[in-house]
Amino acid sequence: MTSSISAPAALGRLLPVLATTLVFIAGFLVCASIYPNFASMRVVMNLLTDNAFLGIVAVGMTFVIISGGIDLSVGSVIGFTTVFLALAIERWGVPPLVAFAMILLICAAFGAGMGAVIQYFDLPPFIVTLAGMFLARGLSFLLSTQSIPINAELYSHLSDYALRFGAGARLTVPAMIMLAVVASGMVLLHLTRFGANVYALGGSRTATALMGVNVNRSTVLIYTLSSALAGLSGIVFSLYTSSGYSLSAVGVELDAIAAVVIGGTLLSGGYGFVFGSFVGVLIQGLIQTYISFDGTLSSWWAKIATGLLLFAFIAFQQLTLHIAGRSGRRPRLATAGAAQS
Amino acid sequence: MALRLPRIGTSQIVALVLILAANWLVSPQFFDIRLQDGRLFGSLIDVLNRGAPVALLSLGMVLVIAMRGIDLSVGAIMAICGAIAASLADSHSLPVVLGAALAAGLACGLWNGFLVAVLGIQPIVATLILMVAGRGIAQLITEGRIVTFNSPELAFLGGGSVLGLPTPVVLALSMLALTLIIVRGTALGLMIEATGGNPRASALAGIGTRLITVAVYMWSGLCAALAGIVAAADILGADANNAGLWLELDAILAVVIGGTSLFGGRFSIILAVVGALIIQAMNTGILLSGLPPETNLVVKAVVVLAVLLAQSPKLGGHAAGLGVLFSRKKA
Numbered sequence: 001m002t003s004s005i006s007a008p009a010a011l012g013r014l015l016p017v018l019a020t021t022l023v024f025i026a027g028f029l030v031c032a033s034i035y036p037n038f039a040s041m042r043v044v045m046n047l048l049t050d051n052a053f054l055g056i057v058a059v060g061m062t063f064v065i066i067s068g069g070i071d072l073s074v075g076s077v078i079g080f081t082t083v084f085l086a087l088a089i090e091r092w093g094v095p096p097l098v099a100f101a102m103i104l105l106i107c108a109a110f111g112a113g114m115g116a117v118i119q120y121f122d123l124p125p126f127i128v129t130l131a132g133m134f135l136a137r138g139l140s141f142l143l144s145t146q147s148i149p150i151n152a153e154l155y156s157h158l159s160d161y162a163l164r165f166g167a168g169a170r171l172t173v174p175a176m177i178m179l180a181v182v183a184s185g186m187v188l189l190h191l192t193r194f195g196a197n198v199y200a201l202g203g204s205r206t207a208t209a210l211m212g213v214n215v216n217r218s219t220v221l222i223y224t225l226s227s228a229l230a231g232l233s234g235i236v237f238s239l240y241t242s243s244g245y246s247l248s249a250v251g252v253e254l255d256a257i258a259a260v261v262i263g264g265t266l267l268s269g270g271y272g273f274v275f276g277s278f279v280g281v282l283i284q285g286l287i288q289t290y291i292s293f294d295g296t297l298s299s300w301w302a303k304i305a306t307g308l309l310l311f312a313f314i315a316f317q318q319l320t321l322h323i324a325g326r327s328g329r330r331p332r333l334a335t336a337g338a339a340q341s
Numbered sequence: 342m343a344l345r346l347p348r349i350g351t352s353q354i355v356a357l358v359l360i361l362a363a364n365w366l367v368s369p370q371f372f373d374i375r376l377q378d379g380r381l382f383g384s385l386i387d388v389l390n391r392g393a394p395v396a397l398l399s400l401g402m403v404l405v406i407a408m409r410g411i412d413l414s415v416g417a418i419m420a421i422c423g424a425i426a427a428s429l430a431d432s433h434s435l436p437v438v439l440g441a442a443l444a445a446g447l448a449c450g451l452w453n454g455f456l457v458a459v460l461g462i463q464p465i466v467a468t469l470i471l472m473v474a475g476r477g478i479a480q481l482i483t484e485g486r487i488v489t490f491n492s493p494e495l496a497f498l499g500g501g502s503v504l505g506l507p508t509p510v511v512l513a514l515s516m517l518a519l520t521l522i523i524v525r526g527t528a529l530g531l532m533i534e535a536t537g538g539n540p541r542a543s544a545l546a547g548i549g550t551r552l553i554t555v556a557v558y559m560w561s562g563l564c565a566a567l568a569g570i571v572a573a574a575d576i577l578g579a580d581a582n583n584a585g586l587w588l589e590l591d592a593i594l595a596v597v598i599g600g601t602s603l604f605g606g607r608f609s610i611i612l613a614v615v616g617a618l619i620i621q622a623m624n625t626g627i628l629l630s631g632l633p634p635e636t637n638l639v640v641k642a643v644v645v646l647a648v649l650l651a652q653s654p655k656l657g658g659h660a661a662g663l664g665v666l667f668s669r670k671k672a
Contacts, residue, residue, distance in 0.1 A: 070465070117646070117649075117650075121649070121650060123649050123650075124603050124604075126411070126465060126603075127593070127597065127603060127645070127649060128646075128649065130590060130593070130594075130645065131642045131645040131646050131649065132642070133590075134590075134638045134639070134641045134642035134645065135638070135639060135642035135643075137638050138635065138636065138637065138638030138639035138640075138641070138642060139639060141633075141635030141636075141638060142633070142635050142636065142639065145635060254469065254472065254473055257469065258469070258473060261466065267463055267465070267466045268463060298480070298485050300476070300477040300480035300481060300485060300581075301477065302477070303473055303474055303476055303477030303480075304474050304477035304478060304481070306473050306474070307470050307471070307473045307474020307475075307477065308474065310469065310470045310473060310474075311456075311470050314456075314462055314466060314467075314470070315460065318460050318461060318462060
């Protein structure tokens, strides 16, 4: 903690991510000590596969939150994507790869639309993406309210394909896609000009604009990225379940936001890491896996544990901010500015 | 721009009347009200009855949003309080049941208020914690089952009637009156508007912004608790998974439709309730018209967008200053 005051050194900056990673490792060790079978490649690989769609969405959400916004529409976009894919492939006879390209374009355009409304009409991202959430979910209901199985050959090929690591440990296609998205997300956020703009927007929009950054373009691109990744996540989700259902992925936006916050990203923007969100997703997956290993605990404990973790990490953030003495100067979200002085 | 009429509130009332008229067109017996067994029946009464939980939520939400906050946890609080009421209903007397459920709602609000006002966490995040964990807590209370009860006293709160009006409507009206008296009858409303407009200046001017923030979140918790009790009493049971699911979004929508600015500092309690009625009238209208209920969400999305654009600072933001005057005069 002291390092963050004395100098904003690399260690101090990385402290929240390190804390998250330590929590994950500690949690994993605890699970492994209780259940001998836990510490296996199989469990680790399943953790990656089962949370692949969440991981992909969390990467997009990290960009949005670092830029000082929020995207509540991602769960609905995933649901819409699965329904669209199922209908396109099964009913309209579109080749799966063409359908993938179509839905990614549709989602990107949807995100660009939301970004444009947020930027050009100066509206809070929270409520605009809330409208987006209603719209995407409503459209998927209009497409179909039934669960449609997808029997395309490509789907069975993709779900059979996996890299094998010993007994039962398979690195599946969804897991590979997620790891690739996390890696590219890290490159995009930390090594490109666009990434630097995302951080700058979260710090101060006015200052960013005065610096000569094209704020309009950046904001639209950020929401485009988030929705496109939600579309990709929907593709992965439909691979994972081999079906399309308009009620799938309800509430995923909350899981994604929770993962991003647990991963150490500041909800007021300007600070955060893609890798932290990835670990945040893994922690949520770990809780689920622990509960399924235990067998006697009910699934609602997962919600309570996630809530407690959220609180712990947010309290930790507030404490670091307070100690670093930055809380007074940090501009807050227009929608959600704390109502205290 | 066309939506902005000279007096704040005109557009909401006009919208409600238009929607009711549209409902009448698709279903000519929409306005028929008949008295049966001392209780009024009819589609219009149904709109009021079904709209009561969201109207109750919007009473708390409007104050929270006026403070530039947001309360995402109201749906989860409904589930918690419904679960408490349902599990106590058959073994305890009604005052104990209600007391426990309402106290739980106040405690949830206190927790939210503490996070926002004392720890300084952004409202959207602070209330997200309870939104995520709350449903888990509710399931803990019901032990994952759907708890049913037989207590006629509690059931009366959902299905009974007072002077012909369904009890939920009476409860919502009483809470509306109470909120108006507390907020607009005292200087509290002024302080809430001031704090929402500029928290720092208000604190420097001597307003106890922290205390007011905590109180407002507690009021939101109390309203959510009441809505949860009504929802549980309506179905004679508590379903921790589905009680109040997504109602926080409807409540926020009602407040936004009611013209309360998401940027704080301008709010109208009555119009928030009108907003809740507009949402319910749309729901009922879509059901009556025979359109698939799935269109509901698309219609809602379009309405939110239209209202937002009308509220946009780029399009009609300068109305906000006048809005404060008008909404104060109204109440």
